[in-house]
Amino acid sequence: MKKRFIFTLLLFIGFNFSLAGNYNNGNGDGDKKAKVSWYGKRFHGKLTASGEKYNMNEYTAAHKTLPFGTKVRITNLKTKKSVIVTINDRGPYVKGRKFDLSKAAFYEIAAQNRGVITVKYEVL
Numbered sequence: 001m002k003k004r005f006i007f008t009l010l011l012f013i014g015f016n017f018s019l020a021g022n023y024n025n026g027n028g029d030g031d032k033k034a035k036v037s038w039y040g041k042r043f044h045g046k047l048t049a050s051g052e053k054y055n056m057n058e059y060t061a062a063h064k065t066l067p068f069g070t071k072v073r074i075t076n077l078k079t080k081k082s083v084i085v086t087i088n089d090r091g092p093y094v095k096g097r098k099f100d101l102s103k104a105a106f107y108e109i110a111a112q113n114r115g116v117i118t119v120k121y122e123v124l
Contacts, residue, residue: 034098
């Protein structure tokens with residue numbers, strides 16, 4: 001019984017480490033491209049999936065699977081401006097989009113009249 005528990009625990013830990021490796025760009029696959037959008041006032045002050053209150057003035061982002069607390073460098077392909085965000089929410093739930101950035105993070109790298117931009121991203 002104890003051996004089965006230890007085996008299961010080790011298997012689980014190993015599986016999680018192998019998943020974490022998929023997010024690390026140190027594996028030679030370079031930067032990745034994605035479409036990103038932003039979210040702001042409507043969600044400001046509400047709880048995120050991580051349990052934090054959403055603050056549209058902080059540099060945060062939503063992603064469907066990256067662990068909460070993960071830092072990601074997002075670079076606008078047109079302007080070459082970049083920002084580092086912390087994953088604290090889940091989403092976006094619009095097909096073809098990879099991240100929802102906080103309003104502040106989005107406007108740091110894009111014009112205020114934009115809603116969706118193409119970026120490269122790097123998990124730090």
